[in-house]
Amino acid sequence: MPINVLIPTPLRPFVGKRNSVELTAPTVGEALRTLTEQFSDLRKHLYTDDGRIRSFVNVYVNDEDIRYLEKESTPLKDGDTISIVPSIAGGR
């Protein structure tokens, strides 16, 4: 059973309007890299120019924030769900 990546609304135009993508990967980092290799227009919205996940991109594995797990090294198993959840910021 592959990994299911839930795509937030603002990123769906870049994945053919899908709300989820199935893929296979051993870790969260590999899953996101596979996702952006398959849908290259996603990359700039998920990663900074120096290759780090943008601060306003929150990634969960089965509802656990990867910041409190092993970050991008968080291992995945078949059937896991990755959720990408925005946080919003700005100001003058």
Next chain:
Amino acid sequence: MQTLLLAEIHARGIRAHGAETYPHECCGALLGSDDGGSREVRGLHKLVNRRADSPHNRFAVTADDVREAERAAQAAGLEVVGWYHSHPDHPALPSEFDREQAWPWYSYVIVSVINGEAQIMASWRLADDRMRFEPEKIAAAAAS
């Protein structure tokens, strides 16, 4: 240019929130619908500005707040189509910080609040290349 349909009742709600929180920035979610050709705001979901360290020039909506807004939208049969915030004593123009932090697709409504009074309100969408915001026309919609 894209268009955001916004009924006067919701425009008043955004202005009122900006005036209420002045001199701090307010923030909230725009709940509505987007059928690929037309985007309409049908409700607001006021949020707490989580930047307690610098609320006069920064706002933040946490992932949990986003999820709360999405649940509220879903309960109303709507979706989150964007976000609003205020610029105290500053124009309704997106800043470089706004651009750096923005997501594509969403409408970003900014209201300028000068000396406690809400003034001009403008809407923006991030360009797909992230290099700039593109203005979005706000058009009056019938109250819903």
